[in-house]
Amino acid sequence: MxxxxxxxxxxxxxxxxxxxxxxxxxxxxxxxxxxxxxxxxxxxxxxxxxxxxxxxxxxxxxxxxxxxxxxxxxxxxxxxxxxxxxxxxxxxxxxxxxxxxxxxxxxxxxxxxxxxxxxxxxxxAEHVEWGVKIYVEPSTAPAAAEPRRGADLSPGRAYLRSRRQQQSVRDNVYQAARQAADVVEGVGRRHAVERARHRVQQGVLADTAAENVVNDAYLVPLAQCEEFRAGVERAADGLQGVRVEVTGPWAPYSFAMPPAETDDASPGPRP
The missing domain is CATH 3.30.70 (Alpha-Beta Plaits)
Structure with missing residues (x-):
């Protein structure tokens, strides 16, 4: 041997x-x-x-x-x-x-x-890959204050009110994340030719306490890279509790095979 x-x-x-x-x-x-x-x-x-x-x-x-x-x-x-x-x-x-x-x-x-x-x-040829991850971080979003209702609440009612507030914050943050994802997809339609959807990162793959809710890759012509990056970086502007991370440019790891043969890939000409 x-x-x-x-x-x-x-x-x-x-x-x-x-x-x-x-x-x-x-x-x-x-x-x-x-x-x-x-x-x-x-x-x-x-x-x-x-x-x-x-x-x-x-x-x-x-x-x-x-x-x-x-x-x-x-x-x-x-x-x-x-x-x-x-x-x-x-x-x-x-x-x-x-x-x-x-x-x-x-x-x-x-x-x-x-x-x-x-x-x-x-x-x-003349294309590169950009990675886009969207994270939700409910702990960074402020809770909406509820109006005070008469006397101080009992411990049980105070706990329930706190839980409602937490759930409301989470719901608002996830809705904001969907808005950011819509913006990113719009940028992709304008500037990219393919998109690959990857599984979100969890467990040991996640290097942050925030929750990864979108983990995509885009194939972008070299001439469109600056516009693509700038558009993605603005996707979370004004949205509390949401973070968008863009990385690249990379060699086209996610696009080595045609979209029909690439795991979780969406075909072009739009992502």
Whole structure:
């Protein structure tokens, strides 16, 4: 058994000076990054590294993926390679830990899907991904004061009134979040060509006490990026208890496959 396997980060359009860029990169397991050309021509290439087989065999990989420190290191290296290549050419990012036994197997996959990859790369050329998350934070919204009704309330009635006020605040904040989402969608219709809906972040994936209620990605032409970002950043203006977070631009991770084949994706030409 070989002690190395082929780890593939992305499919990319070949471009001038791409080889020069690649030779300066190290990726997963600090392994040098290489280009694996297609079997028919050099129009498309795989961005790859040789990595230790012992870490990426099926049984070992299942255990490794439960090691958060290892997983974070692999994810950071994986995305760093993709982002670097994306500054020079159009890329189709592949999933974390996409591994083949050797370059020949990887090249066969590229050759078998060349038409699909070519079409998608043409679609993604001169486009980038922006992430949009909407959070609700009821604790930051002021409660509406109820009019005083005669004498002081009993503890039981005071508790019920407090609960009603809390529920009223939550209802108002969620309504405001829907308004913000409508604004973001309108911005997307004007400036983006596709939208991917992702599951909201919960549990260990959520790095904030606020509740994530929208977690979307938009595919935006380079010429529309400033207008898109500015419009999204204004979506929560005047809305208390709602926060909109926009991140990017990124390589088009959420749009590597056509919308019909992308999880939770909504087809263009609007998001």
């Amino acid at each position: 070989n002690d190395l396997v082929t780890y593939v980060y992305a499919v990319a359009r070949n471009a001038d000076r791409l080889e020069e860029l690649i030779t300066a990169l190290n990726g997963v397991a600090d392994a040098p990054v290489r280009l694996v050309p297609g079997s028919h021509d050099n129009t498309l290439v795989l961005v790859a590294s040789h990595v230790p087989a012992q870490d990426f065999q099926e049984d070992a990989l299942k255990q490794r993926l439960e090691d958060l420190d290892w997983l974070e290191a692999v994810a950071r290296a994986h995305h760093a390679v993709i982002e670097a290549v994306a500054t020079h050419t159009t890329v189709l990012p592949l999933r974390l830990a996409t591994v083949y036994l050797d370059d020949t197997r990887a090249r066969d996959v590229l050759g078998g899907e060349q038409a699909v990859f070519t079409d998608r790369l043409e679609r993604l």
